[in-house]
Amino acid sequence: METQFTWTPQRAIGVGLALAVSIVLMSCDDPNAGSLSDRARASTSERSSKSTPSPPRQPLAVFPDAVSASMVVRGGKSLQFGSRKRALTANQLGRLRGSLRRTPAPEDLSACFVPHHRFDFEDGQGRKVGELYVCFCCLGVQSSPGLVTQEGFILDANFNELARLVAELGSSPNTNCDAADRFEVES
Numbered sequence: 001m002e003t004q005f006t007w008t009p010q011r012a013i014g015v016g017l018a019l020a021v022s023i024v025l026m027s028c029d030d031p032n033a034g035s036l037s038d039r040a041r042a043s044t045s046e047r048s049s050k051s052t053p054s055p056p057r058q059p060l061a062v063f064p065d066a067v068s069a070s071m072v073v074r075g076g077k078s079l080q081f082g083s084r085k086r087a088l089t090a091n092q093l094g095r096l097r098g099s100l101r102r103t104p105a106p107e108d109l110s111a112c113f114v115p116h117h118r119f120d121f122e123d124g125q126g127r128k129v130g131e132l133y134v135c136f137c138c139l140g141v142q143s144s145p146g147l148v149t150q151e152g153f154i155l156d157a158n159f160n161e162l163a164r165l166v167a168e169l170g171s172s173p174n175t176n177c178d179a180a181d182r183f184e185v186e187s
Contacts, residue, residue, distance in 0.1 A: 060097075060100050060101065060102055060147055060148070060155075061147075062096075062097040062100055062121075062130075062132075062147060063121040063129050063130035063147075065123045065129045066093075066121035066122055066123060066129050066130060067122070067123060067124045068087065068088070068093065068121075068122050069087075069088045069092075069093050069096060069119050069120060069121045069122070070085035070086055070087045070088060070119070070120050070122075071085070071086045071088065071117060071118070071119050071120075071166065071169050071171070072084070072085055072086075072117075072118045072119075072120065073116060073117055073118075073171050073175055074115070074116040074117070074118075074175065074176065081118055085120070086169040086170060086171070088119075088165075088169070092165055092168065092169075095161060095165055096119060096132075096162070096165060098161075099157050099158040099161040099162050099165070100132075100141070100147070100155060100156070100157050101155075101156050101157065101158070102147075102148045102150070102153050102154075102155065102156070103153065103154060103156040104152060104153055104154075105152055105153055105154045106154075109154075112135075112137070112138050112140075113133075113135055113138060113140045113142065114135060114137070114138075114176075115133035115134055115135040115140070115142070116134075116135065116136070116137075116175040116176050116177075117133070117134040117135075117136070117166055117171065117173075117175070118131055118132065118133050118134075119131065119132040119134070130143060130144065130145060130147075131143065131144045134157070134162055134166075136159065136162075136163065136166075136173040136174060136175075136177060136183040137174075137176075137177040137178065137181040137182075137183070138181065139159055139183070141155055141156065141157045141162075142155060143155055159173075159183065160185050160186050163183060163185045164185065173185075
């Protein structure tokens with residue numbers, strides 16, 4: 001007896017997700033592509049070496065309703081963030097906000113973004129008003145909700161400052177990074 005295959009929305013979504021995961025995994029495993037950190041740094045240096053001057057850094061309103069923040073670290077090889085929160089001081093919160101910037105989007109962005117550090121921003125009532133995800137392996141940063149919405153620009157960060165902040169909070173910026181993608185703080 002022959003059965004007929006029928007496309008359902010669930011099957012279409014499943015196939016789409018499987019393809020997306022395959023593409024990301026293949027882009028991360030290309031031995032000729034260089035490390036993610038090398039590609040991210042090259043992309044940043046290419047951006048800064050272009051003959052057209054980059055627009056001046058524009059300040060970001062980084063979750064202005066937040067009065068406190070805490071850091072959570074992804075544990076082991078798990079895809080889940082741990083439950084242990086490390087509270088930031090007012091000074092550290094200011095430095096975290098000051099490390100973020102809006103920058104022109106590079107032509108090539110890393111396909112890998114598996115953040116191992118998350119910063120939760122809370123208002124005076126203890127309600128979460130935003131999250132910041134940081135991946136030191138590929139030098140990526142994203143926020144929810146998005147802090148940069150203008151087309152052609154991305155959220156970027158001073159990763160040296162973020163790495164110092166993460167170390168002060170008792171974690172390593174290289175949590176779960178492969179040896180080739182380890183972040184080294186510059187002086």
